[in-house]
Amino acid sequence: MAEVKVINFIKRYGDVDAVSNLSLDIKDKEFVVLCGPSGCGKSTTLRMIAGLEDISSGELYIGDKLVNSVAPKDRDIAMVFQNYALYPHMTVFQNMAFGLKLKKVPQKEIQQRVEEAAKVVGLEPYLKRKPGTLSGGQRQRVALGRAIVRNPRVFLFDEPLSNLDAKLRVQMRMEISRLQRKLGVTTIYVTHDQTEAMTMADRIAVMKDGLLQQFDTPMNMYNYPANLFVAGFIGSPAMNLITGQVDESMEFTDVTQKFKIQLQGYLPSSVSKGAMVLGVRPENIHGDNGLNISSYSPISITPDAIEPMGSDSFLYSKIGDHTFIARLRPETHISTGQVTTLFIDRSKLHFFNPETGERITGNKQ
Amino acid sequence: MRKAILYILLCLFAFVFLYPFIWMVSASLSEERSIKDIVLTPVHFTFEQYTKLFQSIPILGSLANSLIVATAVTAGVLILGSMVGYALARHRFAGRNAIFYLILFTMTLPFQLTLIPNYILMVEFGWTNSFAALIIPAMLNAFAIILFRQHFMSIPQDLIDAARIDGCNELRILFQVLWPISVPTLITVGIITFMTSWNEVLWPIIVIRKESLMTMPQLVTLYAVGGRSLGQIGMKLASATMLAMPIIIAYLIFQKYFIQSMANSGLKE
Numbered sequence A: 001m002a003e004v005k006v007i008n009f010i011k012r013y014g015d016v017d018a019v020s021n022l023s024l025d026i027k028d029k030e031f032v033v034l035c036g037p038s039g040c041g042k043s044t045t046l047r048m049i050a051g052l053e054d055i056s057s058g059e060l061y062i063g064d065k066l067v068n069s070v071a072p073k074d075r076d077i078a079m080v081f082q083n084y085a086l087y088p089h090m091t092v093f094q095n096m097a098f099g100l101k102l103k104k105v106p107q108k109e110i111q112q113r114v115e116e117a118a119k120v121v122g123l124e125p126y127l128k129r130k131p132g133t134l135s136g137g138q139r140q141r142v143a144l145g146r147a148i149v150r151n152p153r154v155f156l157f158d159e160p161l162s163n164l165d166a167k168l169r170v171q172m173r174m175e176i177s178r179l180q181r182k183l184g185v186t187t188i189y190v191t192h193d194q195t196e197a198m199t200m201a202d203r204i205a206v207m208k209d210g211l212l213q214q215f216d217t218p219m220n221m222y223n224y225p226a227n228l229f230v231a232g233f234i235g236s237p238a239m240n241l242i243t244g245q246v247d248e249s250m251e252f253t254d255v256t257q258k259f260k261i262q263l264q265g266y267l268p269s270s271v272s273k274g275a276m277v278l279g280v281r282p283e284n285i286h287g288d289n290g291l292n293i294s295s296y297s298p299i300s301i302t303p304d305a306i307e308p309m310g311s312d313s314f315l316y317s318k319i320g321d322h323t324f325i326a327r328l329r330p331e332t333h334i335s336t337g338q339v340t341t342l343f344i345d346r347s348k349l350h351f352f353n354p355e356t357g358e359r360i361t362g363n364k365q
Numbered sequence B: 001m002r003k004a005i006l007y008i009l010l011c012l013f014a015f016v017f018l019y020p021f022i023w024m025v026s027a028s029l030s031e032e033r034s035i036k037d038i039v040l041t042p043v044h045f046t047f048e049q050y051t052k053l054f055q056s057i058p059i060l061g062s063l064a065n066s067l068i069v070a071t072a073v074t075a076g077v078l079i080l081g082s083m084v085g086y087a088l089a090r091h092r093f094a095g096r097n098a099i100f101y102l103i104l105f106t107m108t109l110p111f112q113l114t115l116i117p118n119y120i121l122m123v124e125f126g127w128t129n130s131f132a133a134l135i136i137p138a139m140l141n142a143f144a145i146i147l148f149r150q151h152f153m154s155i156p157q158d159l160i161d162a163a164r165i166d167g168c169n170e171l172r173i174l175f176q177v178l179w180p181i182s183v184p185t186l187i188t189v190g191i192i193t194f195m196t197s198w199n200e201v202l203w204p205i206i207v208i209r210k211e212s213l214m215t216m217p218q219l220v221t222l223y224a225v226g227g228r229s230l231g232q233i234g235m236k237l238a239s240a241t242m243l244a245m246p247i248i249i250a251y252l253i254f255q256k257y258f259i260q261s262m263a264n265s266g267l268k269e
């Protein structure tokens, strides 16, 4: 079991930094998800941790040991890849046993460990099959089994579920989480899918353009996004971000002058007036006033489209160029094209500095 | 109906291509005096031509020599060619592209241009009149390197990474992970190399003088058209048939493998 310390990682490709000054302090047994849009440096980071890519600058500790120049096979890690990366010419058994064989583990022990791992991932009946005859989900299980059988101190996953269909993805998501908790192995998991990050992680590290944006628990990230990027990235549908001004009377008006909301008592104490980006999560907008809750503030809106999802209805409306989204209860009766009153829960607002994009702290939640 | 016409046409063409070969085999199994006829099957079937052939020239020894040389050359090209191809495809190092273009460039040099310098080298090394002269210069070639490089570039990086994490060094990655999934390329390069080496005449004539070391094409050329030419056409045809047989057999065997390996590669990209 081991903690992983990533200290000031930099990866340079020519003149570009694929990863800049990344530091992560990962605790023993922790499940950390690296998340961000495609090309933000997640895989590069993971591959540096695995030893598949040189670290241009920075230090990597696994346990107490500096492993910058340790070969991948000696880092005590196991990795699962998006394309499964199984050896097509070997059976499931041989795929799982290959690493142990190279480590000169006795045949008897290999047999026993592979069978155990196969049991854990539910592959016992398939040990003699070749990967080509298995379904995508089964192949990813083989890859998982191959990782488990090594008994590593750290699991590394690089988008392991991206090639699976939606239903299987949800199922495998839970299985991986359960397995990780059961085995208690420190895990670093890369995905571009914020839902996967939110559901699986103990802590999420959101990256953009090679830079760490925020490293926190899913709930903190959801409730206190550190900047505009994280605010827009975490949560689905994405947070509404409205640019505007706060005047002397503490009223917020957006740039189109159409959206107004009184913020007296809800603003962070450090702010008075001036330019600001207001963040409202779609789920904090309601179709009615509840039980006359004082923090609810009415707004008038003309819906362009309504998408009934069954469990919720998504309402879309234009405010300037911004598509304003509200997530309403399915029984809310609203028609497109008619002016409607919705209620924003002012106790759940987010405020950002429009210049730096940073969260304005000090606000109540 | 159109399909039938197509098939008839195809068969016709196939026959046109095959006929000289059929005639060669048939004629080599016929009596000497009936050989000038245009036939499909042997006239007065006899092994006489072959018996005479074995009695008059050391053709079996040359067959063994040819097999040894072509096998060694093929093994060399497969092993060394895949190593160079792998390095060029999957490793980043200074001068990689320069080296690749240099290798490409050697393909444009005509064989005749390097013939004399190569011969002088062989003399300097003292390799004339030995298999070393036939095998070593042929153990690596640009064509094989390029084919392997192209093939290895198409292998998913994940697979190589997985092998590395499992504890493979570069040689093991190449021979234990990549070779088994590269059978079609190996067979293609193997067949072409083997055939080229097998059919080589000019180079052996230059570097080999000892009859006991001669390859089959060299020996046959010598006796069929060269200084020690045999008068009878039947024996010439018998030697030509013997020359062609191993290649045809090898091709038939490996073609089966070829199709099999194509169907079996279950690598998901």
Ligand SMILES: Nc1ncnc2c1ncn2[C@@H]1O[C@H](COP(=O)(O)OP(=O)(O)O)[C@@H](O)[C@H]1O
Binding pocket: A013, A018, A036, A037, A038, A039, A040, A041, A042, A043, A044, A045
């Ligand atoms: N071998 C390489 N050479 C040059 N640039 C690379 C190389 N590998 C990755 N990059 C660049 O580094 C950035 C991060 O890539 P990557 O870590 O794969 O992103 P992610 O996994 O987050 O999608 C990308 O802009 C990519 O183009």
Ligand SMILES: [Mg+2]
Binding pocket: A042, A043, A044
């Ligand atoms: Mg990636």
